Amino acid sequence: MFSQRKFYTPYTSPTDPCPPIEVKSYETPPQLYLGFQPPCLPQYASAKEALHRGTLWPALYSPYESPYKRGDTGE
C-alpha cells in the first residue's frame, strides 16, 4: 500500500530567521496511484458513511489534517 504523505528534510541554515521546520511534508493522495479504477472495488457499508467521506470507495479516500496540528515527526 502506498503512503498518502511524503516527507523530506530541506537544508536549514544556522542563521535562518524563522525557527526552521526540519521535516517538511507534502500530500500524495490515492488518485496518483490507482490508475484506471478497476471494477467492483469494495464500497463503504452505508450511504451515510460514503457521504461523510466524500467517496463511495475506501480506495479513493484521502484523510487530511493540518500538518501544524497533527504534530509530524517525519515518519
Place this chain on the structure above:
Amino acid sequence: MWYYEKKLQYPVRVRECNPRLAKFLIEQYGGADGELAAALRYLNQRYSIPDKVIGLLTDIGTEEFAHLEMIATMVYKLTKDATPEQMKEAGLGAHYVNHDNALFYENASGTPWTASYIQAKGDPIADIYEDIAAEEKARATYQWIINMSDDPELNDGLKYLREREVVHSQRFREAAEILKEERGKKVFF
C-alpha cells in the same frame, strides 16, 4: 438543461462569526482555482472534446456548481451579521465599501474573477491535463485553508470538498487514458 435540488450537496455548519476566515475562503469562490472557474472551465470545454468524455465534463462541471453553493453558504454564514468594524478588522474593509456584506466573485486578495483563469485550448489532451492540474490546485488550496482554520465544523465541510477534488482528479486521469485509447491494448515485446 438542469434540474435544481433545493439542498446542499453536503451539510454546511459554521461555529462562529469569522469574517477573516471568509476572506480566505473567498479564494475558492472567485479565485483562479476556485469552484466558479472549475465549473465554467469544464462546462465550456465540453463542446470541442471527443464524445467519450463529454458526459464526464458535464457531470463534474455540474458538481462544481454544487460546491460553489457550499462555499457561498460558508462565506455567508461567516460574515452574516459582521459589523463594518469587524469586516474592517478582518481585512474586508474595501470589500464592505464596495459590497456591504454581499458575496462577490473575487479571490482572497480582492481581485475580481476573470475568464483568463480558465482555458479551452481545443486540444483534448491539453484540456484534460489542465483539468487534472486544476483539481490538484483546488485540493492544495483546500489544504492551506484547513491549515488556517480552527473551526472543526467548517473543516468537516472543507475536507469533504477536498476529497471531491481527489475523486475529480481520478476521473480526469481516467479520461486521459480513454483519449489515449491504448488502455488494455498494451503489447509487450
